[in-house]
Amino acid sequence: MGGLHLIGLGLGNEKDITVNALEAIRDKCAHVYLENYTSVLAASPSKLEEFYGKKVTICDRAFVESNGVDGMLTQAEKEDVAFLVVGDCFAATTHSDLVLRAHEKKVKVKMYYNASIMNACAGSGLQLYNFGKTVSLCFFTPTWKPDSFYDSIKMNKVNGGLHTLVLLDIRVKEPTVEALCTGKKIYEPARFMSVSTAARQMLYVENEVRKEGVYDEDSIVVATARVGQEDERFISCTLKEMCRVNAGGPLHSLILVGTEVHELEENMLKHYRAKPEDFYPEGEEPESQYLEDGVL
Amino acid sequence: MGGLHLIGLGLGNEKDITVNALEAIRDKCAHVYLENYTSVLAASPSKLEEFYGKKVTICDRAFVESNGVDGMLTQAEKEDVAFLVVGDCFAATTHSDLVLRAHEKKVKVKMYYNASIMNACAGSGLQLYNFGKTVSLCFFTPTWKPDSFYDSIKMNKVNGGLHTLVLLDIRVKEPTVEALCTGKKIYEPARFMSVSTAARQMLYVENEVRKEGVYDEDSIVVATARVGQEDERFISCTLKEMCRVNAGGPLHSLILVGTEVHELEENMLKHYRAKPEDFYPEGEEPESQYLEDGVL
Structure with a gap:
């Protein structure tokens, strides 16, 4: 058959x-x-x-x-x-x-x-009922900084103060520039966007591009890291703080918390509040996240 | 430990x-x-x-x-x-x-x-990215017909033409009126809302209560029945047709398809299009759905 x-x-x-x-x-x-x-x-x-x-x-x-x-x-x-x-x-x-x-x-x-991360993100204590449309965030390049995610976040905020799940870029088996030129099978190392990169990109779009005040440095966000794995982490803090959060290895996602927060959600956010050890040390610039070659 | x-x-x-x-x-x-x-x-x-x-x-x-x-x-x-x-x-x-x-x-x-039904509803071929806020629909009674779900559907429609997952009421171990009066432990039979009941309640709210044209008889909806089970079903049709769809045993959910439909989604909707045998026979009034006592 x-x-x-x-x-x-x-x-x-x-x-x-x-x-x-x-x-x-x-x-x-x-x-x-x-x-x-x-x-x-x-x-x-x-x-x-x-x-x-x-x-x-x-x-x-x-x-x-x-x-x-x-x-x-x-x-x-x-x-x-x-x-x-x-x-x-x-x-x-x-x-x-x-x-x-x-x-x-x-x-x-x-x-x-x-x-899937689309439902397991509720392990953060934020209730799926209170989420609006999910968005994706791509790695920015010097010449390409797509900001269409901003409109969906705005829409989720305006209409009910909903949370937004932000899925972060994954680059696996991307051919190198050399590969593209020569046809050889050479790949970039696997690359996964970290919550700190995501937070910096989001603030860049708000502060430098859109300036509509849909969110700001004080907006509450939750990092979800390695959800479903032994060392899964949920870390809540402000968007500004998130720029320096070290959530460990991939995969990461980010939740922008809406303006309508239920008391149970509030209590879970407190429980997952970032601690001093969750941040990169002062002066250590967090980078976009790479996985070593061959891990996958 | x-x-x-x-x-x-x-x-x-x-x-x-x-x-x-x-x-x-x-x-x-x-x-x-x-x-x-x-x-x-x-x-x-x-x-x-x-x-x-x-x-x-x-x-x-x-x-x-x-x-x-x-x-x-x-x-x-x-x-x-x-x-x-x-x-x-x-x-x-x-x-x-x-x-x-x-x-x-x-x-x-x-x-x-x-x-969960919150992610497995994507088995319908409708993409989770294109869903807005999820709503719940309660069994109406002669005196209680809550219609707050309507506002969320409106919001999902206005803002991006998003799909809405409608979760349907479940009544398990509800005390009978006699039980409430006497304190005895007597329960109503388990009761699960069917897609046909849901469709009729939704049309009632649009046609008799709100009349804002957020959806109508011709709106496309998808029934999801027993998702994840051997005999799972996805059935797409208009909301008017859904009033007479027999999707079989519980659990059911309903998806109100948004106004922005991707070509892949369109093709999946065609694949799941209701067939004549999916409807109750003419003249047979579909009822709210009950499970036999003791099944649970």
Whole structure:
């Protein structure tokens, strides 16, 4: 028969998969693919292979842009195939293009949902009901500083004083300039935006570009770091303070707290209030965050 | 040492728990509690007990309103205690009050995130990025027809043409009128709002109460039914058609599709378009949805 099993791996290590999904991989699937360019799991592919007892094929950008997906769907016409996504399959990164292509080929699709930063950010104590539209923040360059996120934050604020989840840029397997010129397969080191970079970019847009007072240095924000992992952190402070918060390794997201805050939320924010040791030492300039080569 | 393990069970059966959470229950926890009044799992508590090899104590409204939670937290000061929540622990129903009370008692809290309707609704193909604030819809009574949800839908529409997830009322272990008068422990049968009831209530508010044209009979909506379970369904149609859609057993939610729809979303909506067999037969009046007594 065959079929495509779309499996969310959750946010932590190899054991944050659901039992149902694990059984599908172990007992049914002839081929296992791992989507590996929009997020990062706290477990290496080899760890996954060991835990599943199956070979795992990495799908990077090149795989998706080549005919790799077609090949996978052709397999799924006859055999059960698993497509693994860090977090949930549909939440932070949508894979509905894959579902539609499967439907075209009459391949049966089964989904295994899991946690995503889009719901697990509620571990901060801020209630999902009180969030407006989610936005994304890209790494700025000297010549490219997209600020469209500002409009959505404004909209969330004006309409009910809602919180905004700000998802931060991830650059995995980006070709280097040399690679682009020569066609060689050389990649930039994986790069993940930190909350301090995000806070500085947000203040830059408010103070230098838009100046509409949608937020300011005193706005309350929450850093979410490595949510779902053993060392997950939630840190609340002002946006100005966040520019110097050291939240540790990736992944980070940022929540801009709305103007309507429930008492329970207030108490959770107090609980997660930044402590002196959460900041970079005076004079140490925090940088955009890199992961060492080969970690992924 | 002790500690409180807050565990999301996901949306399907007993095997939608993560492997990490299952191991914590099996290997560490002396006591296991199940929060059982805000959602419904497609597995009975006895099924959970069998799968975990542990006794499961049901926490209903009475448990929470009595000093049951205090007793549980006192246990957690010395032993590992699991508190299980259908879906995710923080997404659709917040348990931050429990976390705060644990913090007060210096009880360590560990969270195990899982899928919730708040992210799994993206299985419909509608992208979470394009959702505004989530709203809840209560069962109307002859004298009580709360319509505050309408303002949030309006806000989501005006500001970016965003989708709205509408969570539907659940009534579990509600005392009967007789019980309220006599103090006896008699409960109404569990009751879950169906998408057809929700659609009729929404049209009532638009046509009879607010009349602001925020949506109408031709607005596109998506029914989500039993998301994460074997027989999950997504059905898209107009709001008028939804009044007669039979989406089967609970739980249902409804998505009011926004006015800005991406091409991929459009294609997924087509794929899930209601078929003739998805409607109640002509003349058969769809009722609010009940679960048989004892299913839960």
